[in-house]
Every structure is written in C-alpha cells, then in structure tokens.
Amino acid sequence: METETSREERPIQLFSIAPNGNFVLNREAVNMVRSIKKKIAVVAVAGQYRTGKSYLLNRLIGRQNGFELGSTINPCTKGLWVWNHPLVVTDDIQAIFLDTEGLASVSRNVHLDTKIFAITLLLSSYFVYNSLNAIDEKALDSLSLVVSLSKYIHVNSHLSLIHIS
Numbered sequence: 001m002e003t004e005t006s007r008e009e010r011p012i013q014l015f016s017i018a019p020n021g022n023f024v025l026n027r028e029a030v031n032m033v034r035s036i037k038k039k040i041a042v043v044a045v046a047g048q049y050r051t052g053k054s055y056l057l058n059r060l061i062g063r064q065n066g067f068e069l070g071s072t073i074n075p076c077t078k079g080l081w082v083w084n085h086p087l088v089v090t091d092d093i094q095a096i097f098l099d100t101e102g103l104a105s106v107s108r109n110v111h112l113d114t115k116i117f118a119i120t121l122l123l124s125s126y127f128v129y130n131s132l133n134a135i136d137e138k139a140l141d142s143l144s145l146v147v148s149l150s151k152y153i154h155v156n157s158h159l160s161l162i163h164i165s
Contacts, residue, residue: 008084011066011099015080015119021112023079023119032084033096040086041095044120047130048139049102056130057099061087080120098123 014029033040043060045053058066061083078101086094100120103113121127131139 009063009066010084011068011081012084013079014082014098017079017101017112017116021115023115029082029084032082036086036094036096038086039093041089041093041125042098042123043095043126043128044098044100044124045128045130046100046117046120047103048132052132053102053130054099056128057083057097061097080116080123 015023081099083097
C-alpha cells in the first residue's frame, strides 16, 4: 500500500464528544472524506482503554509516529480520529483508518462507551477489536450487545445526535 502525499500526514478528529454526550462531527474530517474520489474502505480499531489501539494503527499505516500514544493510565484518544491520508489499496480503493477512544475508561460511562462502539461498527468496513489478553466474557458481551444494537439502528440524513462544527 502507498500513501498519497499532497498535504501533511496527521490524525484529525472525526468526532468529538460534547459534555452532553452528543457526537460533534469535525468539518475538516468531513471535507477530507468527501475529497476521496475512489471507493473507501474504513478500518477501525476499538477496545478497552490503554490496550495499544493507536500503536496498532500506527503500524497499519506504516508509521512510528502518527496517532498519539499515551504513556500514563489516563486515556489519550478522545472521541474518534481519522488518519488524514487515505492509503491506496488498489487502483479504485483507498483505505482510511479510525482510532477510537478506549472503552471502560474512568472518564466515561457505559452508555457513552456503547455509543462510541456502535458508531465505530457502523462506520467500519473492517473492524478490529484490540485486546491485550484473550478476549474475555465481558468483552464478548459488549461485542454481542453492540452487534445486536447495530442491527436496529436506522441511519438517515437527519441524525439528531451528530452536529457538524
């Protein structure tokens, strides 16, 4: 895979999370996605906080530095982030990579975790659940819940929980 290099390569926030729990869509990220003229494959990595999701994504995009890595127990990634340079997969397909806020952090609740997980699943062409150890029963329950929820989510052009800033 090769990268297109017309602008500085960096992560940009796709969604931030407002204090009321609503997702706020970043216009720069929307414009970046809209500028892609080929088919898009969305690769997303989700999982518990502090399990190496950003590190894994940096390896997938072929970078040592890219998505921010934290060195403390505090979560580093807030909301959802996207790498601003799609990777060329084939002549007609480009891949974009999403980094998600870690689940089960002390700064968030289960309701918000579920929303982050669900929106990530809905946006993904390829979904990676990252775990430091074997996937336990709690993780399987979370995956099962979100998969069940996503079957019932109907996306339309008037989403009430997403606002573009």
